[in-house]
Amino acid sequence: QSALTQPASVSGSPGQWITISCTGTSSDVGSRDLVSWYQHHPGKAPKLIIYEVTKRPSGVSNRFSGSKSGNTASLTISGLQSEDEAEYFCCSYGSSVLYVFGTGTEVTVL
Amino acid sequence: QVQLRESDPGLVRPSGTLSLTCTVSGASITSSDWWTWVRQTPGKGLEWIGEVYLRGSPNYNPSLKTRVSMSVDKSKNQFSLSLNSVTAADTAMYYCARIGVPHYVDSWGQGILVTVSS
Numbered sequence: 001q002s003a004l005t006q007p008a009s010v011s012g013s014p015g016q017w018i019t020i021s022c023t024g025t026s027s028d029v030g031s032r033d034l035v036s037w038y039q040h041h042p043g044k045a046p047k048l049i050i051y052e053v054t055k056r057p058s059g060v061s062n063r064f065s066g067s068k069s070g071n072t073a074s075l076t077i078s079g080l081q082s083e084d085e086a087e088y089f090c091c092s093y094g095s096s097v098l099y100v101f102g103t104g105t106e107v108t109v110l
Numbered sequence: 111q112v113q114l115r116e117s118d119p120g121l122v123r124p125s126g127t128l129s130l131t132c133t134v135s136g137a138s139i140t141s142s143d144w145w146t147w148v149r150q151t152p153g154k155g156l157e158w159i160g161e162v163y164l165r166g167s168p169n170y171n172p173s174l175k176t177r178v179s180m181s182v183d184k185s186k187n188q189f190s191l192s193l194n195s196v197t198a199a200d201t202a203m204y205y206c207a208r209i210g211v212p213h214y215v216d217s218w219g220q221g222i223l224v225t226v227s228s
Contacts, residue, residue, distance in 0.1 A: 003155050036214040044220060045114075046205070051214040089156060093213040097171055099146070101156035 001028060001094050004102040011108040017078040020105045022090035023071060028100045030071035034093035037066055037075045041086045050075060077107070085109045112137040114206050114219035122200075122226045128193040132206030132219060139187045140164065142216075144209035147180065147191045149202040150221070157202075161209060162189050201226045 005023040012018040022029065022037075029035055037050035048057055050066035053073060063078045073092070077084055090102035117131040132145070139145070146161040160170035162180040170178050179192040193200060203221045210216035 034213050038215070038218075045218040046215075047218075048210075048214070048216050051210065051216070052212075057216070091156075091215065097158060097173075098161065098169055098213075099148070099158040099215070101148070101158065103155050 001025075001097040001100050004029065004090055004092060004100055006088075006090060006102040006105045008103070009106045009108065011110055012077075012080045013110045014080055014082065016080050017076060018080060018107065020075045020077075020088055020090075020107070022073040022075070022092075022102045024073075024092055024100065025071055028092040028094040029068065029073050031095070032093065033068065035066070035068060035073040036091045037064075037073075038089050038091065039084075039086050040089065046089075080109055082109050112141065112208060112217045114208065114217060116204060116206050116219045116222035118222055119224055122196055122224060124197055124226055124228055126194075126196055126226075128191070128196050128200060128224055128226070130191045130204055130206070130222065130224070132189050132191075134187045134189075134208075139182065139184055139189065142208045142210065145182065145189045146207050146209050146215065148205045148207060148215070148218075150205070151199075151202040159191065159193075159204075196226045198226050200224070 033053045038046040040046040053068045089104045094100040113135045147159040162168045168180045182189045205221045206219045207215045208217040
């Protein structure tokens with residue numbers, strides 16, 4: 001299974017909203033609602049921000065939201081803040097390869 | 111709050127074996143049935159290596175299956191990764207992590223950079 005496709009970079013101004021896409025196939029993203037999203041600041045442990053497509057773990061800001069349509073999942077960050085500047089990657093439960101990750105997206109706050 | 115920390119294997123020689131241990135703190139290793147290893151390289155991005163299952167057999171990435179082995183030591187609250195016949199292509203940041211139910215990684219270690227070089 002190939003990596004899930006994400007845009008390499010997305011940027012936005014403080015207060016705006018941005019959307020990051022994560023495109024897979026009918027064998028992973030499209031097969032069931034098991035897509036998760038992670039925020040990764042350099043040198044730190046990645047942090048789970050969305051699981052099962054739309055669910056937020058306790059303590060994660062409601063500015064983060066997830067959705068899915070067909071083989072593409074999306075992460076939306078609203079009210080963009082400077083601390084949101086990080087790498088974001090998606091992950092889907094797959095078939096032969098049980099966990100398939102996205103290519104990663106660098107978010108820049110202008 | 112569970113915390114995970116990868117051990118530092120030092121420099122690994124080509125054709126040798128890469129051995130890593132993940133120490134779990136802040137929670138029992140029995141807090142989840144599945145624990146996993148993931149690696150990241152600039153060229154291939156994030157790659158799932160495999161998962162160890164506390165109540166059964168591990169599952170490995172088919173592309174690494176012939177070279178990888180994972181185990182759990184409940185008494186030490188640790189789980190381990192062994193990757194043999196390594197080459198420079200195995201140079202990567204290695205992460206250990208816990209898998210939540212159902213099927214998502216809910217906690218990660220900070221990662222350890224492993225370099226394969228002579």
